[in-house]
Amino acid sequence: MPLEKEKSNNKSTILFFDGVCSLCNGWVDWVIQNETKHTLHFASLQGSTAQALLTAHDRESLETLIVLHEEQKFVRSAAVIFVLEKIGGVYGALAWVLKIIPLSIRDRGYQFVARHRYQWFGKRNTCRLPTPQEKDLLLP
Numbered sequence: 001m002p003l004e005k006e007k008s009n010n011k012s013t014i015l016f017f018d019g020v021c022s023l024c025n026g027w028v029d030w031v032i033q034n035e036t037k038h039t040l041h042f043a044s045l046q047g048s049t050a051q052a053l054l055t056a057h058d059r060e061s062l063e064t065l066i067v068l069h070e071e072q073k074f075v076r077s078a079a080v081i082f083v084l085e086k087i088g089g090v091y092g093a094l095a096w097v098l099k100i101i102p103l104s105i106r107d108r109g110y111q112f113v114a115r116h117r118y119q120w121f122g123k124r125n126t127c128r129l130p131t132p133q134e135k136d137l138l139l140p
Contacts, residue, residue, distance in 0.1 A: 013069045014139065015083060016054065018062040019044025023113075023121040027065075032137060034087050043139040063114035076114075077106035 015031070017024040028042050043049035045059050045066070058066060058073075065079040074082045077098070084095035098106065113120075130138035 013039055013067065013086075014041045014043055014049065014053070015079065016043050016045050016050050016058075016066040016068070019046045020124045021062070021117055021121070022124060023117045024065070025124065026121070031083055031087070032134060034091065035083070037086075038137060040083065040086060041137055041139055047140050049139040063111065063117075077103065077110045080110070 015028070017028055019025070031040060032038075032042075045054075045062055045064075050059055053068060054066065058064075064075050067074040067079040067082045069082065081095045081098050084091040084098070
């Protein structure tokens, strides 16, 4: 699926996540609930959308959240901040505060949690399937 096709479908902002990670799936559930404009779309790093739009290097580490927004790519803590800004309100303010922290420090904290996420939060046997209400937001 080329990025141009995604843009024409108004799906130019995609959050890629580890589809079997319970923490990642919980994050997606939380974002869907709080991002009421539904301008974000979601795809697992293991799926066909990720295969079509991301490099093999991007997909090899399932520890990394990736946001593709038009021609820009945000990874790890920058992806989290991007999402918080999209949600706005108090979460937008939190994003502003997080931006004060140097990227290298933010990403070290992100990577620490990412390395332990299966141990702390568990792992699913299969990738997340969309509910009927989510089917337009979750890409294959």
